Amino acid sequence: MGYKKKTITLAIVAILLAVLFIFYDLTGNINYILPRRIMKVVAIIITGGAIAFSTTIFMTITNNRILTPSIMGIDQLYVLTQTFIIFLFGSRSLVMMSSTLNYLISIIVMVVFALLFYRLLFRGERNNIYFLLLIGMILGTFFSSFTSFMQVLIDPNEFMIAQDKMFASINNINTDLVYVSIILLTGVVLYFIPYYKYLDVIALGQDHAINLGVPYHYVVKRLLIIVAVLISIATALIGPITFLGLLVVNIAHEFLKTYRHFYLILGSILISVIALLGGEFIVERVFTFQTTLSVIINFVGGIYFIYLLLKENKSW
Amino acid sequence: MVKIKGVSKAYNRKSVIQNATLSIPKGKITSFIGPNGAGKSTLISMISRLIAKDEGIILIDGQDITEIKDSELAKKISILKQSNSMNVKLTVRELITFGRFPYSKGNLKKEDWEKVEEAIAYMELEDIQHKFLDELSGGQRQRAYIAMVLAQDTEYILLDEPLNNLDMRHATQIMKTLRRLVDELGKTIVIVIHDINFASCYSDEIVAIKDGKIVKQGPTCDVIDQCVLKDIYDMDIDIKEIDNQRICVYY
Numbered sequence: 224m225g226y227k228k229k230t231i232t233l234a235i236v237a238i239l240l241a242v243l244f245i246f247y248d249l250t251g252n253i254n255y256i257l258p259r260r261i262m263k264v265v266a267i268i269i270t271g272g273a274i275a276f277s278t279t280i281f282m283t284i285t286n287n288r289i290l291t292p293s294i295m296g297i298d299q300l301y302v303l304t305q306t307f308i309i310f311l312f313g314s315r316s317l318v319m320m321s322s323t324l325n326y327l328i329s330i331i332v333m334v335v336f337a338l339l340f341y342r343l344l345f346r347g348e349r350n351n352i353y354f355l356l357l358i359g360m361i362l363g364t365f366f367s368s369f370t371s372f373m374q375v376l377i378d379p380n381e382f383m384i385a386q387d388k389m390f391a392s393i394n395n396i397n398t399d400l401v402y403v404s405i406i407l408l409t410g411v412v413l414y415f416i417p418y419y420k421y422l423d424v425i426a427l428g429q430d431h432a433i434n435l436g437v438p439y440h441y442v443v444k445r446l447l448i449i450v451a452v453l454i455s456i457a458t459a460l461i462g463p464i465t466f467l468g469l470l471v472v473n474i475a476h477e478f479l480k481t482y483r484h485f486y487l488i489l490g491s492i493l494i495s496v497i498a499l500l501g502g503e504f505i506v507e508r509v510f511t512f513q514t515t516l517s518v519i520i521n522f523v524g525g526i527y528f529i530y531l532l533l534k535e536n537k538s539w
Numbered sequence: 540m541v542k543i544k545g546v547s548k549a550y551n552r553k554s555v556i557q558n559a560t561l562s563i564p565k566g567k568i569t570s571f572i573g574p575n576g577a578g579k580s581t582l583i584s585m586i587s588r589l590i591a592k593d594e595g596i597i598l599i600d601g602q603d604i605t606e607i608k609d610s611e612l613a614k615k616i617s618i619l620k621q622s623n624s625m626n627v628k629l630t631v632r633e634l635i636t637f638g639r640f641p642y643s644k645g646n647l648k649k650e651d652w653e654k655v656e657e658a659i660a661y662m663e664l665e666d667i668q669h670k671f672l673d674e675l676s677g678g679q680r681q682r683a684y685i686a687m688v689l690a691q692d693t694e695y696i697l698l699d700e701p702l703n704n705l706d707m708r709h710a711t712q713i714m715k716t717l718r719r720l721v722d723e724l725g726k727t728i729v730i731v732i733h734d735i736n737f738a739s740c741y742s743d744e745i746v747a748i749k750d751g752k753i754v755k756q757g758p759t760c761d762v763i764d765q766c767v768l769k770d771i772y773d774m775d776i777d778i779k780e781i782d783n784q785r786i787c788v789y790y
Contacts, residue, residue, distance in 0.1 A: 286626055426626070428626075433587075433588065433589055434587065434613065434691075435637065435638075435641055
């Protein structure tokens with residue numbers, strides 16, 4: 224089966240799951256349940272898509288298959304920014320300030336961080352993956368510890384409000400944010416289109432890319448900004464799901480076995496949507512909310528990952 | 540012609556190339572020789588804008604390389620580095636089509652495919668064109684990479700140690716191909732090379748580099764000389780003339 228057919232198969236599975244998710248056991252007040260379910264599916268598609276899209280770009284830029292934005296602590300930074308806003312202005316500000324404004328402030332912080340990260344990436348002549356990985360681990364831990372430190376200092380009542388606002392989990396989606404996210408996502412995709420053609424070449428490595436006439440630093444800087452915005456969107460809607468990006472992009476590479484980014488991006492988005500929809504379906508119907516989505520994702524993904532390691536696929 | 544004027548480069552204040560000035564003539568093979576760490580690879584990387592220079596000017600056909608658009612420069616000059624490990628699984632043919640990127644931006648037209656076919660034929664890769672790169676031997680892979688550079692169809696081709704890890708048969712095969720590229724297609728080739736006998740037998744010009752400085756530049760017969768080589772490598776090298784070729788005996 225070629226990579227084109229595989230992508231179509233993935234698309235069909237994703238659509239079937241979405242339909243199943245929306246229409247399964249549709250009893251009771253349809254006018255209430257149906258819009259809520261559709262909103263959930265839309266949020267899942269946006270989040271899953273944004274995580275997969277950003278991770279594919281990020282892995283291509285850093286030229287390795289271990290580093291993901293989450294492992295670099297970028298989504299933790301989003302949570303930190305949100306906490307910091309509450310810490311400075313109190314939760315009332317968060318209630319008074321529209322969630323959209325709050326969202327946009329966080330995205331600006333994320334983009335600034337992406338630009339700093341770009342400096343870090345090209346510090347010296349060659350980027351050192353282990354150095355980056357180490358920095359990422361430290362930053363991620365730093366961001367999350369600093370977040371909990373500030374949460375401890377905040378008045379407990381404020382913290383309750385803050386936590387409720389900060390983590391719009393799948394079962395408590397802020398509809399305003401969904402609309403803003405759709406607009407932002409459209410903007411990001413439009414911004415991405417001119418750089419799309421460079422991705423296949425950048426995957427060959429920095430030297431080859433420069434040799435083949437890619438304005439390397441210019442393009443990579445802009446791609447990192449795209450990654451930062453995508454991660455903000457995903458984290459704002461559902462919250463950090465650490466290993467999802469790592470898993471879906473690697474699965475897409477293994478499954479599609481192509482270097483073409485058009486199919487890689489599409490494939491990883493679809494796999495991501497399938498994983499989230501399937502996982503959420505199982506959480507709701509099989510475990511009746513006894514467990515969380517990220518547990519399911521990490522469990523299934525972990526098993527697949529061990530399988531990959533055991534298979535010892537040397538080709539990648 | 541490539542002109543290099545007063546080019547310097549330092550890593551963390553440690554100078555690697557100091558005030559290098561030289562010109563590389565058109566339609567010839569120019570070899571960079573010198574001991575390890577002399578700065579040969581750094582210099583060739585600067586000429587091909589893979590790394591930025593600290594000072595000086597590099598002109599290609601009279602144009603400053605920092606002022607030419609990246610995509611235009613990629614049609615004039617190409618570089619192949621010594622290590623070419625890739626994280627991407629590609630077939631030989633797919634790799635070669637990447638050579639057309641400066642022209643096609645990913646959408647290959649009829650003319651681009653013709654160039655790809657020509658490159659495959661020139662490097663005699665027809666039999667293995669659908670094999671994956673990681674299934675090939677070192678010599679075959681090196682030929683595939685050179686074919687990619689050929690498909691890029693640039694006037695200037697820079698190669699950083701193209702004979703690295705190749706046995707004698709494959710090494711001579713590559714050098715003969717490079718010679719043909721210059722003689723038949725009029726390309727200008729610059730190579731960094733360690734084996735001074737390959738440099739002596741196949742190149743027209745030799746640039747000797749030591750400790751970041753250009754020690755000597757000239758036609759092959761001028762540089763392959765006992766005194767000059769002693770100066771570069773700090774060892775006595777006996778030079779014998781065999782079939783009109785200067786062969787260095789240093790074992």
